Every structure is written in C-alpha cells, then in structure tokens.
Amino acid sequence: MSQWKQIQQLEVGLLEHVDYLYNDNFPMDVRQGLAEWIECQDWETAERNESMAAMLFTNLLGQLERSCAQEPNFLQRHNLKIIHQQLQMKYNANPGLIARVISTCLREERRILSTACMQQQGPLENSMPN
C-alpha cells in the first residue's frame, strides 16, 4: 500500500497534522494525484544535488501536465493548471527547494504513521492476557 493510502486511513486527529504539511508550497492535489510516482523518487538525494533536483522538477511538471490532459473533471483540470503555473513560477530558479519541501513532507508523513502505529500497539498490548 502506498504511504499516501496509509495516511488517508489515519484517524481525524492525526489527519489534522497532515493538513499542516500541505499548502501552496506543495499542494495536496499534487501529493494525491502523483502519489506513487512521488514516493518512488529520491528527493533526499536531490536536496543536496542541484542537477538531480532540476531533473526531478522537470519530470514532476511533465507528470502534472499529463494528469491535467487526462483529467475529465473541469474543476480538477482547472486546479491542476493553476498549480502547474504556480510551481513553475515558485521553483524554476531553485528546484532544490521543492526537493527539500517534498522530502520533508514525506519524512513527516512517516513520523505521523509511526505515531499512529505506536498508538495502535498500546491498547493491543494492554489487552493481551497476562
């Protein structure tokens, strides 16, 4: 199961922490629309390697364009077009920055998932017979 699918199964309290990770710097529409592709790229290395970050950013924009062209819903297509323009303006001169933003979001998601995992294990252990 992709990390993003696990995130969506969290209880409401933890989902609120996820809410804070996503804004115009990295819109949740992109995280959801390209979930598996995003999780397969090495954003941590790209944070420290400008040419790799530039390549990943170009690929991200390409993926977004394809999603946009294939999207049948007018509202969602409109939103993807705007997001594409905003990301291009924001990161074209500094693709290393988006690599850092995405890398941080993925790491924070893993931290939230491990918190959820520990919360679930607590009651399970307590309910075991002595």
Next chain:
Amino acid sequence: MSQWKQIQQLEVGLLEHVDYLYNDNFPMDVRQGLAEWIECQDWETAERNESMAAMLFTNLLGQLERSCAQEPNFLQRHNLKIIHQQLQMKYNANPGLIARVISTCLREERRILSTACMQQQGPLENSMPN
C-alpha cells in the same frame, strides 16, 4: 438549470475563457461547491453597499464551513479549509471587494453563455430551408 451547470456544458474553447475568471481571488472550488447559493445572492447591490457586502461575506464563510464539515473527501476538505482561511485574510477588512469579484465573475459567465448561444444559433439559422 443553474448558470454554473450551463457553464460546464460549454465546449472546450469557451471553457478556457471561464478558466481565466477563477483564481485565488475567487477559487473555482467555491463557485462549484456553493453554485446555487451564490447565484441566489444580489452581489451587484452588495458592490455598492458595504453592510450588505459584509453580511453576504459572513454568510459565504458560514456556507463554506458547513460544506467543509460535511465533505467526506480528505483532499477536498483540506482544500476548503485553506480556501476559508485565505478568503478570510483577503476580504475581512474589505468585503465589498469580494462582492465586486463575484459579481464580475457571474456577469462574465453570462457573457460567455450568450456567446455560446449565438454560436449555436448561427448554424441552426443557416440550416433552415429558404
């Protein structure tokens, strides 16, 4: 049929004109989510009446909060929360401005719909027998 439903039935070329009307000043998510309520309010009068504009803006935020609370989809709920915050920051001190923005969008939509209507009537008249 609501004006917004008619808009969604336009052909792609005219839909692109609609694209340009919507951005962070008045996100298309709000136009679509509150379509009928928006069309039932008198934004033109509110443009020239600050207290009416303030009341409409408060009601708009209330409608958005209700939509947000009832929205089952995590991504859409997240987007509505962000939009609510952004609109509050942008227009709280100047609700007349959002009345003007919405009024302009609705007027432009009607202009686009009448263009579409004239384009449809053209070939129909040409195809009538002499």
